[in-house]
Amino acid sequence: MTGADDIEAARRLVDAAQRVVVLTGAGISTESGIPDFRGPRGVWTRNPAAEKQSTIQNYLAEPEVRKAAWRSRLDSPAWRAEPNAGHRALVALERRGKLHALVTQNIDELHQRAGQSPELVVEVHGSMRRVMCWECGRRAPMEEALARVRAGEDDPHCRDCSGILKSDTISFGQALVPEVIDRALNAAAEADLLLAVGTTLQVQPVASMVPIAARAGARIVIVNDQPTAMDALADAIVREPIGEVLTAICAAKGP
Numbered sequence: 001m002t003g004a005d006d007i008e009a010a011r012r013l014v015d016a017a018q019r020v021v022v023l024t025g026a027g028i029s030t031e032s033g034i035p036d037f038r039g040p041r042g043v044w045t046r047n048p049a050a051e052k053q054s055t056i057q058n059y060l061a062e063p064e065v066r067k068a069a070w071r072s073r074l075d076s077p078a079w080r081a082e083p084n085a086g087h088r089a090l091v092a093l094e095r096r097g098k099l100h101a102l103v104t105q106n107i108d109e110l111h112q113r114a115g116q117s118p119e120l121v122v123e124v125h126g127s128m129r130r131v132m133c134w135e136c137g138r139r140a141p142m143e144e145a146l147a148r149v150r151a152g153e154d155d156p157h158c159r160d161c162s163g164i165l166k167s168d169t170i171s172f173g174q175a176l177v178p179e180v181i182d183r184a185l186n187a188a189a190e191a192d193l194l195l196a197v198g199t200t201l202q203v204q205p206v207a208s209m210v211p212i213a214a215r216a217g218a219r220i221v222i223v224n225d226q227p228t229a230m231d232a233l234a235d236a237i238v239r240e241p242i243g244e245v246l247t248a249i250c251a252a253k254g255p
């Protein structure tokens with residue numbers, strides 16, 4: 001259990017910091033109605049076929065898997081999701097001049113839609129709002145591909161090279177992008193405070209941002225509703241609802 005004292009401790013650490021690096025996971029988007037895929041009530045836990053759909057080998061090999069994936073993309077409630085108080089609080093942190101980088105495991109672009117500067121956002125798992133061609137690497141807005149599906153194409157291919165199109169996200173079985181991971185880990189080494197939000201910090205290499213920042217002398221604040229793998233490294237841990245907590249610890253104090 002935590003409470004007002006922990007929030008106050010976290011707020012003081014944020015107030016004192018000048019180069020905050022934020023790491024966000026699925027927990028910050030659940031208040032926007034986007035399900036946590038891996039959690040106990042997660043989409044993949046309840047529907048193993050959905051996990052198969054997002055495995056790159058199956059997606060590339062099986063037209064039926066791609067057709068099912070396009071149908072479920074059309075129906076995804078994530079398109080209608082709006083940023084919540086947690087996303088907005090991190091925009092306030094940027095406006096205070098304290099944000100060095102925001103690394104996110106989320107693919108929903110809700111940070112950018114809340115008003116975060118895109119150049120500060122590092123998307124380690126890509127974005128569901130873009131498509132990429134597996135052959136030529138061309139990227140385009142997801143909306144263009146979805147419009148083709150709505151118009152009757154069940155498995156749209158690249159207009160340039162006829163290659164297979166997929167969501168520009170890191171699927172199971174697909175390698176992370178080394179340049180993006182380097183950027184995330186380098187940012188952690190430059191932080192004077194690392195704020196981890198809505199992640200259990202179990203997925204490497206991104207979870208190693210916490211020990212990297214700690215070794216470089218940064219203070220560590222963790223906001224998550226469950227214990228995380230890195231709690232032992234934290235200077236403050238807060239378990240209250242994320243939107244409320246971030247509003248309390250990131251927004252500038254009033255006059």
Ligand SMILES: [Zn+2]
Pocket residue numbers: 133134135136137138158159160161162163
């Ligand atoms: Zn192509």
